[in-house]
Amino acid sequence: xxxxxxxxxxxxxxxxxxxxxxxxxxxxxxxxxxxxxxxxxxxxxxxxxxxxxxxxxxxxxxxxxxxxxxxxxxxxxxxxxxxxxxxxxxxxxxxxxxxxxxxxxxxxxxxxxxxxxxxxxxxxxxxxxxxxxxxxxxxxxxxxxxxxxxxxxxxxxxxxxxxxxxxxxxxxxxxxxxxxxxxxxxxxxxxxxxxxxxxxxxxxxxxxxxxxxxxxxxxxxxxxxxxxxxxxxxxxxxxxxxxxxxxxxxxxxxxxxxxxxxxxxxxxxxxxxxxxxxxxxxxxxxxxxxxxxxxxxxxxxxxxxxxxxxxxxxxxxxxxx
Amino acid sequence: xxxxxxxxxxxxxxxxxxxxxxxxxxxxxxxxxxxxxxxxxxxxxxxxxxxxxxxxxxxxxxxxxxxxxxxxxxxxxxxxxxxxxxxxxxxxxxxxxxxxxxxxxxxxxxxxxxxxxxxxxxxxxxxxxxxxxxxxxxxxxxxxxxxxxxxxxxxxxxxxxxxxxxxxxxxxxxxxxxxxxxxxxxxxxxxxxxxxxxxxxxxxxxxxxxxxxxxxxxxxxxxxxxxxxxxxxxxxxxxxxxxxxxxxxxxxxxxxxxxxxxxxxxxxxxxxxxxxxxxxxxxxxxxx
Numbered sequence: 278x279x280x281x282x283x284x285x286x287x288x289x290x291x292x293x294x295x296x297x298x299x300x301x302x303x304x305x306x307x308x309x310x311x312x313x314x315x316x317x318x319x320x321x322x323x324x325x326x327x328x329x330x331x332x333x334x335x336x337x338x339x340x341x342x343x344x345x346x347x348x349x350x351x352x353x354x355x356x357x358x359x360x361x362x363x364x365x366x367x368x369x370x371x372x373x374x375x376x377x378x379x380x381x382x383x384x385x386x387x388x389x390x391x392x393x394x395x396x397x398x399x400x401x402x403x404x405x406x407x408x409x410x411x412x413x414x415x416x417x418x419x420x421x422x423x424x425x426x427x428x429x430x431x432x433x434x435x436x437x438x439x440x441x442x443x444x445x446x447x448x449x450x451x452x453x454x455x456x457x458x459x460x461x462x463x464x465x466x467x468x469x470x471x472x473x474x475x476x477x478x479x480x481x482x483x484x485x486x487x488x489x490x491x492x493x494x495x496x497x498x499x500x501x502x503x504x505x506x507x508x509x510x511x512x513x514x515x516x517x518x519x520x521x522x523x524x525x526x527x528x529x530x531x532x533x534x535x536x537x538x539x540x541x542x543x544x545x546x547x548x549x550x551x552x553x554x555x556x557x558x559x560x561x562x563x564x565x566x567x568x569x570x571x572x573x574x575x576x577x578x579x580x581x582x583x584x585x586x587x588x589x590x591x592x593x594x595x596x597x598x
Numbered sequence: 599x600x601x602x603x604x605x606x607x608x609x610x611x612x613x614x615x616x617x618x619x620x621x622x623x624x625x626x627x628x629x630x631x632x633x634x635x636x637x638x639x640x641x642x643x644x645x646x647x648x649x650x651x652x653x654x655x656x657x658x659x660x661x662x663x664x665x666x667x668x669x670x671x672x673x674x675x676x677x678x679x680x681x682x683x684x685x686x687x688x689x690x691x692x693x694x695x696x697x698x699x700x701x702x703x704x705x706x707x708x709x710x711x712x713x714x715x716x717x718x719x720x721x722x723x724x725x726x727x728x729x730x731x732x733x734x735x736x737x738x739x740x741x742x743x744x745x746x747x748x749x750x751x752x753x754x755x756x757x758x759x760x761x762x763x764x765x766x767x768x769x770x771x772x773x774x775x776x777x778x779x780x781x782x783x784x785x786x787x788x789x790x791x792x793x794x795x796x797x798x799x800x801x802x803x804x805x806x807x808x809x810x811x812x813x814x815x816x817x818x819x820x821x822x823x824x825x826x827x828x829x830x831x832x833x834x835x836x837x838x839x840x841x842x843x844x845x846x847x848x849x850x851x852x853x854x855x856x857x858x859x860x861x862x863x864x865x866x867x868x869x870x871x872x873x874x875x876x877x878x879x880x881x882x883x884x885x886x
Contacts, residue, residue, distance in 0.1 A: 292886075329716050332886035355718045365713035369639050381631045382719040384624070410642065426713065 280343060282307045282434055282465040283328060288337035289489075290323050297323035299489035300337065303467070305482070310456070310466040312480030314473065314576070320489040321469035322362055325438045328467065329359045342434055358427030362438045364419045365426070368412040372403050372422050375411065376429060383430045390429075397425040401455070417448035424455065435459065437468045441475060453478060473576030483576075487584050501574045503582065505529045505544030508574045509555055513539050514565035523562045524555060533581065542578070625720045632727025636701060637734070649693040650739035658685050658746035661810060672814045675843030679755075682747035683764065683836035684809035689739050690772030691804045691829055695779025696796050697732040702783035703792035706883055715884060725784075725876055729776040736772045740765055755841030764839035767861050771832040774865040775800075777872035784879035808833045812845040825851035828864035835861035 281304035290298040297320045305311035313321050326332035328339055330350040338345065344352040359365075366375045373394050380390025398407045401421040406414060411422065420440060427435060437456070441449040456479055460466060470476055476483050477497050485493040485500070493500055509527070513520060516538030524532065524543060533542040545551065556566045640646050658681075666677040702725065705711055714724055744752075744765075754761050782799070783792045806820065807813070807829035813821055824830050830846065834857035837844035846854045853860035 326886065331712055331715055351718065354716055357716065359713075359716040361709060361712055363709040363712075365709035367635065367710050369642050370635065374635075374638060378631060378635055379713070379717065382628055382714065382717045384718060430718075 279307065280340075281305055283311065283339075283341055283467055285324065285328060285339040286337055288324065288327055288334045288339060290320075290327060290332060290334050292323075296489050298327070298334070298337075301486065301489065301491055302494075303328075303484055303491065305465055305467055307465050308460065308463050309481040310460055310468055310479050312476035312483040313467060313469040313486055314471070314476045314483055314580070315469075315486035316471060319486045321486060322438055323489075324486070325359075325361075325436050325467070325469060329357060329436050330354055355430075356432055356434055358430065358432035358435045360420075360423045360427045360435075360437045360440055362442065364423050366411055366419065366422055369410065371408050371410055372398060372414070372418075372425075373407045375422065376426060379426050380429045385430070393429055397428060401425045402451075417444050417451075420444060420448070420452065421455075424452070428459075433464060435464055435466045437466060439469055439471065442471065449475075473580060477576050485580065485583055493579070493583050497576065500576065500579045503579060505574065506547050507545050507551065508572055508578055509541075509543045509545050509551065510568075510570045510572070511541045511543070511555060511559070511566060512536075512568035513541070513559070514567050515539070517559075517562070517564040519562050520559060520564055523558050523564070526558070527551070527555065530582065544574070544578075544582070621720075625723055625726075628719045628723035629726040629730055632723060633730040633734075636728060636731035639701075640731070640735075646697075647735065647738070649696065650689075650735045651742055653693070654685070654689045654739050654742040655746045657689060658682065658743055659750065661685060662747075662750045662752075665810060669811070671843050672812050672845045673843065673848065676751075678747070678751050679753060680812075680837065680843040680845070681810065682743065682752040683768075683840055683842055684807075684833045685747070686740055686743045686765075686768050686836060687771065687807075687829055687832045688804045688809040689743055690736055690768060691775060691809075692797075692800055693739055694732050694736045694772040695775040695782070695800060696793065697735055698728050698776040698779035699783035699792040699796045700789045701728050701732070702780055703786065703789035706784060707788045711884065721880070721884070722877055725780050725880055729773065729780060732776045732779075733769065733773050736769055736776075739772075740768060752842075756839065760839050760841060764836045767835045767839065767858065767865075768832060770865045771828070771861055774869040774872065777869055777876055780876040781872050781879060784876055784883055803827065803829055808846050814845050814849060821849070822851070825849055825854050828861070828868065830854070831857050831860035831864055833857075 283303065283305040285301055285303040288298045288301045301320065301324055303311065303313065303324065313324065315321050323332065327334050328341055328346060330346050330353050333347055340346065341353045342356045346353050370378065376394035376397055377390045380393050381387060385393060398404050401424065403418060403421060403425070406418060411419065414422065424440065441452050444452065456466065456468070468479060480497060482496055483500055484491045493503070518538065520541060521532050521534065524541070527545045528543045529546060530544040548554070552569050552571050555569055559566055662678045662681050666681065669677045671677060671680055715721060779796060782796050786792050786795055806824050807827045808824060809829060813824040813830065816824060831853040834844055834846040834854060838857055846857065
């Protein structure tokens, strides 16, 4: 078995009074995408900063492409591309000037850097804007340029820190296509995201991270299986205290009750006629049902199940760096 | 140990098996790529250059006309001939370090520095590239001081070598102060603080010197400060090399008796101390 391309073992990192990482383990095999999923402040960006040699861990160790991120940082930097959360291009330069500069600083000859910049600009649909100053770019264009900048050297390993945060749905879908294309080309990717659908769409494996710890790890299917094989969402015609008890026979985990007792979300096992049996059970205690849906669990359900709070809600920690 | 060796000591910690000659070549190339980037910034916003274009012309015209009417030099000679060497130094003292401090201060507070730090480049070239573009700005500054000086009647009394040597000493001195500016830019929080703190330090330095006025008749304590002020050594050196009036030559302090040597020593000492300090500050600022 070959060693993982990205590997972090028990990483810890403290910024002032924030424990950004409290013992994080991560790994990604060659050619796969590891989705690091978590709310703001979970420690995703800090983990990326450690893995990309920008920050030193307080303890634990990490290897990228087999090189230690602390003691062999220069070797790591030759093999990675990084797209950080804040755009890291020079807004006073044109898109083309940015890419040529990064190419030259990455040891390409000037003519090669120029050719590479031209290729990337057309691949990322930035040809028309290539010679305009980045200050005037839209958010989506800046993100694309940022991603292009991290691909200048054709790195075998890519770190994408929330690459689609703040993008409109069209731009996001376009970004997903680009990432899929990179995966087809054999690149190993670590992608952080707050969006469960994004991890579900792109990741081969997902590490769910909260308060600086990995709280779950597996394929999207494995994670979903943790919350039961099916979920039933019920909307009652009025709040009813006895509803959860009436449904106890079906559920595999405590139900999640919302909207002042009017909605219930249940983890259940497959059963024939599930929807109608739920309605019947509630009918026997005299509670009417406005709406019932049976569906496979989403990652939102998984996240709620694991952390007790929804993915969009911040944890207690601040987003460090 | 050269300045580059000092700078490279930061990079030497990184695993890098390339032979030292090619490491130096890579370092120079990285610094030059970043120098060009800074020049693009200037082209984008030419007003940045006012302190090396408008300011030197304005100061040269104002000082020669205002002070020239009232000033009698100890030992005789034309005030305008005296003033241009001092104005050259004074303009470099207030522009070269400020450009570096503000430029580096803004780079370090934006995300671009993280991008640079994830590339396989030499990190110390980030600071050096900034000082190189400021050296080019200083050359422009020197040109405008000299041009304005010629218009108002400044005449050097030396050969081409002396003239060039005067510019050379002045530019080396300005370049060493760029590294001082780098320290300021890296030590403070952002470009605005770099600007104000830089001016607070540099203006007294420029004024308590022989840049505008002969210091022969100053009170003893102030005269001593002026005589040992690096700015005075640079001003006297330029005047001596240009064959212009240099009243400081009658002051007995060693730097005023040997202004060229003193200016060169000051430049090298400032350069060495500030390059080491700036490299250390840069590492501290970018280590998490």
